Amino acid sequence: MVTREAPAIWRKFTTRWADNDVYGHVNNTVFYQWFDTAVNAWLVEQGILDVRNGDPIALVVETRCAYFAPLAFPQDVEVGLAIAELGRSSMRYRIGVFASGDEQAAAQGDFVHVAVDRASRKPVDLPAEWRTKLEAIRA
Template sequence: MSRPTPPARAEFGYWHRLSLRWSDNDVYGHVNNAIYYQWFDSAVNSFLVGKGLLDVMAGDPIALVVSTGCDYFAPLEYPGEVEIGLAVADLGRSSVRYRIAAFAPGADEAAAAGHFTHVAVSRAERRPVPWPDAWRAVFETLA
């Protein structure tokens, strides 16, 4: 099995910056792997809310996570900040697969990189629906 290589900063079009918290570190002195998934979720939803697409309280459709994964290349640790880069890898009828990476501020290569897949579903039935045109147009800006 070949080891993936860290993506470069230039591969991402949207950025979300977070401050690391004391509780993000684990007993080994670096950010725990589960925290990266929280960052990914925050970055994607910040993007969607910021673009006026996702109304978490009343919007329809909503986006549910169906798949995530992450590869780790270098440790990050408290105190400090992290920059989460976001790009769209694949856009389907009712799904979108994001490429996401965590960077130390100013670093050219990612400390971790992963994927995150959302499926558009109706709020009431929780069944897949096509992405509205407005959502598709915004996703295409990151493709």
């Protein structure tokens, strides 16, 4: 399980009323939204991802999530991420979702991007500048 020491990058979210499902906790699909937002916001901030004009682009090819504790509205959430693996064209992020201030993750997931040519959608080698920034947050 991911603990607070593992992630290199942090992003805060506040749960919304609409995030709760009929069972009174944040629905599993919201966790994937947090993954997507945390990863892609960091990529954009680093100048790695230009969603409108960049080439290459990064496409999600795999996700998974394990849940350990419920989260619910109203609650602040902290999402931490680090690079777990770097391949020739891929990067696997390890992501932990924490209730604000908690030491143990409420959920842990993996999120895999593959760098692809914008037009052909065929995998390409990670650009050197991407690899340098991704290595900096490797767990």
